[in-house]
Amino acid sequence: MAASSGSKSIFMSIVLSLCLHLTLSSVTYDNKALIINGQRRILFSGSIHYPRSSHEMWEGLIQKAKDGGLDVIDTYVFWNVHEPSPGNVLFSLKLSFGFPVWLKFVQGISFRTDNKPFKHAMQNFTQKIVLMMKDEKLFKSQGGPIILSQIENEYEPEREEFGSAGEAYIKWAAEMAVELNTEVPWVMCKEEDAPDPVINTCNGFYCHSFSPNKPSKPKMWTEAWTGWFSDFGGQNYQRPVEDLAFAVARFIQKGGSFVNYYMYHGGTNFGRTAGGPFITTSYDYDAPIDEYGLIREPKYGHLKKLHKAIKLCENALLTANSTVTSLGNYEECAAFLSNYHTESAARVTFNNKQYNLPPWSISILPDCKNIIFNTANVTGQRSHVQMLPTNVTFHSWETFNEDVFSLEDDSTITTVGLLEQLNVTRDTSDYLWYSTSVNISSSDSFLHGGERPTLSVQSRGHALHVFVNGQLTGSASGTRTYKRFTFRGNVNLHAGVNTISLLSIAVGLPNNGPHFESYKTGVLGPVVLHGIDEGKRDLSWHKWSYKIGLQGEAMVTGLGSQSSIPFVSWVPSSLEHKKQQPLTWYKAYFDAPEGDEPLAMDMSSMNKGQVLINGQNIGRYWTASLMLYSQVPCSQILVEAKTESIDSL
Secondary structure (H helix, E strand, O other): OOOOOOHHHOOEEEEEEOOOOOOOOOEEEOOOOEEEOOEEEOEEEEEEOHHHOOHHHHHHHHHHHHHOOOOEEEEEOOHHHHOOEOOEOOOOOOOOOOOOHHHHHOOOOOOOOOOHHHHHHHHHHHHHHHHHHHHOOOEHHHOOOEEEEEEOOOOHHHHHHHOHHHHHHHHHHHHHHHOOOOOOOEEEEOOOOOOOOOEEEEEEOOOOOOOOOOOOOOEEEEEEEOOOOOEOOOOOOOOOHHHHHHHHHHHHHOOEEEEEEEEEEOOEOOOOOOOOOOEOOEOOOOOOEOOOOOEOOOHHHHHHHHHHHHHHOHHHHHHOOOOEEEEOOEEEEOOEEEEOOOOOOEEEEEOOEEEEEOOOEEEEOOOOOOOOEEOOOOOOOOOOOOOOOOOOOOEEEEEEEOOOOOOOOOOOEEEEOOOOHHHHHOOOOOEEEEEEEEEEOOOOHHHHOOOOOEEEEEEOOOEEEEEEOOEEEEEEEOOOOOOOEEEEEEOOOOOEEEEEEEEEEOOOOOOOOOOHHHOOOOEEEEEEEEEEOOEEEEOOOOEEEEEEOOHHHHHHHHOOOOOOOOOOOOEEOOHHHHOOOOOEEEEEEEOOOOOOOOOOOOOOOOOEEEEEEOOEEEEEEEOHHHHHHOOOOOEEEEEEEOOOOOOOO
């Protein structure tokens, strides 16, 4: 669904050769490897997702991938980027990942199973994409760069959940893909029952023990995880290059011939895109090329040396069956000497020569005599990317305070009961207002010195701000692990009619799991008022009014020009003066700095919101302190450059 992609919800990916000279050729496979123009190849690939970097970065990213020893680039084809409405297939890069949101609302649909509406939509999109690629002669058989295609993704857990319907669906998906006659192999990752001739492949941190489901298929690793994604409030994961290099060498040692790094460049989840609920704007992934397009050492350089060493062994590895010889408690495989102990070094004898093997390492000997690479011996300097302040000055600060939605305002819907958020917003905004009224008797004891009432609100995500009579009462949020949460706080009520307004905020949408199209988001209740004379009052089935989005979101189209929005009143102000005011928009101007180096905005002084530059939504921010304490609600930053737009942050 829109704004919620990750690897789990994409159904087609392509692998593009980085060859400079493309000619008509064939791509087949046998039990050893992919065969290109009749020649078996060990191939190193890297995932680079084009919507997660600015187009100005693409050429440099591809060149760095080639320089790093990669043979091919892997990328997803993002369904909702290219089919924003049914049948409207585009190739303009409007940034939003995953399933198109309209798909959720197709009558009778059930995602990723033997369901006619879903299969119809999926087949239409896949056919159109393949036809467009054929028209541009992009497949290797046409002289283009595409050597491999993937249909579906990590379906095995869903297949087991769906049972016979899942088995029927995966068979249908494989047949549908093969019948498109691309003349390049198709793969399915993490799907052990991939029907012939589709190749089942491995995803994971380690894939040395993986074997394809038929002896006629090659051993392929379509996602070698270089790190992991980050979530708001969570940690930043890193994977030491020593471990990654060991895993890759061990996979090749055990007969593997294709490795794709996920990610080689992770990039940025621009706008309201994400990899699922709570996934951060940064999709850095601790990749060899970092979020900003800069080389990360020693990961980049060490893998480059690994690729070179393995390529020197390519002919020997692919033309004969390897021999495994026991070396005490250790093993060697052809010219790979391995020490699987995590703490103890080893001294082994091979071909009457002694070799020292560090813990958890593999040494590569292309001539079976001389070690040219060891996975644990990392040389070279470590890069420490440091963002330095620029001479950019933000000036002409203006602010706009968002009005709290009340029953007197124009609403999208008024109905009895609480509505699921996405069904109302259709993902046009992260924000949905819920508002209802509560009548309090003047004789209620809390109005005469008693303890204040308590309001409890149960929500399924992902953050919530509570206002009573236009005043902020408090905030609460979930986490990626525990998306459901409860707000509980004392409220100030007066005799007569009181207005309770809830601002529910979604931060990415579900993107995996059986029937994830039915997962619910927003305030689903119960909403209960405790501590009044009648005991408690359940407001869940009161009459509620709804409003999609914030006022300030409507003025985004006015950025980049001097036009004004009639209902928006910007007030000259300083950032410091207004920083603690809830639901505030900030706007400033700056001159774009010279040069083409990566630029970033430091948002650590802010709380939660989004950043827009010249009308382009750069992404969400949500500081860790706000995740922990849930104090001050949203603030948004809108900045305009007087010269060129900033293309990457």
